[in-house]
Amino acid sequence: MDQSKTIKLYQDMLLLRRFEEETGRLYMEGDIRGFCHLYIGEEAIAVGSISCLSEKDYIITHYRDHGHALARGINPKNIMSELMGKSDGTSAGKGGSMHIFDVSKRFMGGHAIVGGQLPIACGLGFASKYQEENSIVLCFLGDGAVNEGEFHESMNLASLWKLPILFCLENNLYGMGTHVNKTRSSGKDIYKIADSYKIPSMQIDGMDVLEVQKATQQSIEKIRSGEGPVFLEAMCYRFRGHSMADPSSYRKSQEVVEWQKNDPIIKLEKFLSNQKIIDQQKILKIKESVDSEIFDCIEFAKNSPDPKIESLLENVYQNE
Amino acid sequence: MSNLTLRESIKTGLIEALESDTKVFLMGEDIGDYNGAYAVTAGLLKKFGPKRIIDTPISESVILGTGIGAAAAGLRPIVEIMTINFLLLAFDQLINHAAKLRYMSNGQIEVPLVLRTVTGGGAQLGATHSQSFEGWLAAVPGLKVVCPSTPKDALGLFRTSMKQKDPVVFAEHALLYGVKEEVPDEFFEIPFGKANIKRSGDSITIISYSGMVRTCMAASEIISKDFNVECEVIDLRTLRPLDFETIIKSVKKTGRAVVVEETWKTGGFGANISESIQLEAFDYLDGPIIRIASEDVPAPYNRKLELGTIPSEEKIVAAIKQNFSI
Numbered sequence: 001m002d003q004s005k006t007i008k009l010y011q012d013m014l015l016l017r018r019f020e021e022e023t024g025r026l027y028m029e030g031d032i033r034g035f036c037h038l039y040i041g042e043e044a045i046a047v048g049s050i051s052c053l054s055e056k057d058y059i060i061t062h063y064r065d066h067g068h069a070l071a072r073g074i075n076p077k078n079i080m081s082e083l084m085g086k087s088d089g090t091s092a093g094k095g096g097s098m099h100i101f102d103v104s105k106r107f108m109g110g111h112a113i114v115g116g117q118l119p120i121a122c123g124l125g126f127a128s129k130y131q132e133e134n135s136i137v138l139c140f141l142g143d144g145a146v147n148e149g150e151f152h153e154s155m156n157l158a159s160l161w162k163l164p165i166l167f168c169l170e171n172n173l174y175g176m177g178t179h180v181n182k183t184r185s186s187g188k189d190i191y192k193i194a195d196s197y198k199i200p201s202m203q204i205d206g207m208d209v210l211e212v213q214k215a216t217q218q219s220i221e222k223i224r225s226g227e228g229p230v231f232l233e234a235m236c237y238r239f240r241g242h243s244m245a246d247p248s249s250y251r252k253s254q255e256v257v258e259w260q261k262n263d264p265i266i267k268l269e270k271f272l273s274n275q276k277i278i279d280q281q282k283i284l285k286i287k288e289s290v291d292s293e294i295f296d297c298i299e300f301a302k303n304s305p306d307p308k309i310e311s312l313l314e315n316v317y318q319n320e
Numbered sequence: 321m322s323n324l325t326l327r328e329s330i331k332t333g334l335i336e337a338l339e340s341d342t343k344v345f346l347m348g349e350d351i352g353d354y355n356g357a358y359a360v361t362a363g364l365l366k367k368f369g370p371k372r373i374i375d376t377p378i379s380e381s382v383i384l385g386t387g388i389g390a391a392a393a394g395l396r397p398i399v400e401i402m403t404i405n406f407l408l409l410a411f412d413q414l415i416n417h418a419a420k421l422r423y424m425s426n427g428q429i430e431v432p433l434v435l436r437t438v439t440g441g442g443a444q445l446g447a448t449h450s451q452s453f454e455g456w457l458a459a460v461p462g463l464k465v466v467c468p469s470t471p472k473d474a475l476g477l478f479r480t481s482m483k484q485k486d487p488v489v490f491a492e493h494a495l496l497y498g499v500k501e502e503v504p505d506e507f508f509e510i511p512f513g514k515a516n517i518k519r520s521g522d523s524i525t526i527i528s529y530s531g532m533v534r535t536c537m538a539a540s541e542i543i544s545k546d547f548n549v550e551c552e553v554i555d556l557r558t559l560r561p562l563d564f565e566t567i568i569k570s571v572k573k574t575g576r577a578v579v580v581e582e583t584w585k586t587g588g589f590g591a592n593i594s595e596s597i598q599l600e601a602f603d604y605l606d607g608p609i610i611r612i613a614s615e616d617v618p619a620p621y622n623r624k625l626e627l628g629t630i631p632s633e634e635k636i637v638a639a640i641k642q643n644f645s646i
Contacts, residue, residue: 058393091426101425108392109425113416119382120417123389123397130345130371130395150412153382160377315427316461318485 013043039067041239044264046071048212061140063098065110076297086304115148125163144175155197162228177250191233206234327497329471333478348400380410418487419462439491447618455589458559465559469533471501476510493531513561521550525570528580529556539636575606585613
């Protein structure tokens with residue numbers, strides 16, 4: 001394995017973690033408003049899977065989207081500016097936390113209606129196939145989306161038309177504050193649902209970036225060969241609440257502590273030092289450099305001006 | 321000139337679009353092997369093949385969502401939702417996604433999608449198959465809404481729809497498919513936001529759209545014959561963008577306004593028009609603005625009951641007689 005690439009995974013996960021920790025802090029301080037869903041704990045999934053994509057591949061995701069956007073290489077300054085609603089934001093303040101877009105990186109959004117991104121993912125995959133682009137669509141969804149009608153319509157169509165889509169289910173066990181055992185007729189092992197649509201599927205450890213990366217690579221090879229979609233269920237856990245407004249009344253703090261023992265960043269850090277790929281000094285250096293990047297981006301976002309009021313009416317339609 | 325039905329004129333537009341751009345494709349329920357629920361797409365599968373004419377499962381959300389995603393990725397989809405009643409199953413895709421992607425992405429994403437669907441009642445299909453939601457849709461920023469009332473308008477407006485870089489809802493009234501009209505053979509387009517004065521008059525302005533335009537024209541003839549009063553009939557053609565200018569100009573001339581539509585009166589699109597008229601032409605009005613619409617009931621099956629709810633020429637004449645003392 002290319003060691004520098006593994007170090008990059010560590011660095012990227014750390015960037016996501018520190019970005020989100022600061023986002024939480026800025027939310028409490030009132031710099032960020034609205035609904036804000038932190039990705040803390042789930043970093044291995046975005047970083048591991050997105051590391052396997054090429055530039056021409058599409059990403060479409062749900063509202064817990066900061067991590068996916070950062071992992072795609074969208075400038076953290078522009079993401080943070082969007083969270084603060086500023087003119088340098090990815091949508092110049094019109095989207096907000098749940099609606100991050102960067103079409104230049106084929107990052108087709110943050111979508112805030114549960115399951116709403118799935119039909120659109122089918123369209124992106126359809127376009128790739130129609131134009132013989134051989135690009136694939138990495139579509140993230142949460143465990144809550146599985147109970148939406150749009151999920152089942154999309155699974156059926158993607159399989160029927162052999163669309164080049166990797167469905168990556170981030171199963172963090174809770175749809176907002178309700179446990180999957182209370183909402184899924186089939187209980188755990190959601191990935192098995194893909195069988196009924198003849199979509200190959202697999203359950204993986206979403207807290208292990210190397211496992212996520214490996215499973216994604218294998219899936220993408222299959223998809224690029226024209227065999228149609230693949231479904232991955234990445235088991236994971238969000239260390240913070242559903243959103244910043246979460247009372248956390250639905251789970252015991254001991255459960256959170258248990259999962260934190262499985263922290264994907266600490267896991268990779270241990271692996272890297274055990275394998276003598278990096279030493280403590282290098283780890284410290286990476287942490288310092290990530291911290292400084294995050295502080296720069298906060299500074300940048302705070303200094304970015306509010307959008308002009310004239311922009312309110314722009315981009316409802318073309319040229320209006 | 322060719323004497324075409326509305327069904328044929330729309331099909332003409334579809335063929336033109338498919339022939340002029342390989343990025344154009346048609347997608348919908350029963351549009352291929354079955355030849356289309358209303359036979360608009362008859363023969364197109366044979367002519368253009370399964371890559372361009374695509375039968376889908378009965379899954380309105382993913383049909384529309386696939387259109388949105390494909391449009392966002394640079395294709396030019398024409399999506400057919402069999403009727404506007406079934407479009408309710410895809411409202412999330414239409415309203416939360418198609419209408420908002422340009423704005424939420426600050427112009428990074430465009431959704432150049434034409435959504436063809438069938439609107440209106442009057443065919444004894446009962447409550448779930450007889451609705452007219454184009455007025456609701458016109459309330460959504462980000463959508464454009466087209467309601468042709470004649471074969472010529474349908475072709476001209478369809479051509480303009482295909483030029484839009486925004487999602488267009490193209491609502492075809494089921495009872496108009498067999499209506500015939502002379503349609504020019506030479507190329508023409510009809511712009512959005514330009515209402516059509518179907519009949520000139522100096523006494524009363526009647527404003528309408530879609531299937532009701534014919535009813536208003538018939539009512540105007542009766543009023544002319546029986547009372548020697550001339551109505552000006554305005555066909556809006558598109559609800560969004562809306563041609564307020566033509567409406568206001570006409571009302572300033574006639575001093576009386578009647579707004580006729582097929583949907584329910586409560587929350588009907590006509591209420592917006594009335595509001596604008598009283599605001600812009602208050603001093604010119606010689607009487608109240610009259611709204612004529614269906615009763616606030618689910619559409620009944622029985623013919624007599626159905627005719628009791630949909631506005632008829634008799635109802636329009638009676639309302640005008642009563643309110644304008646002619």
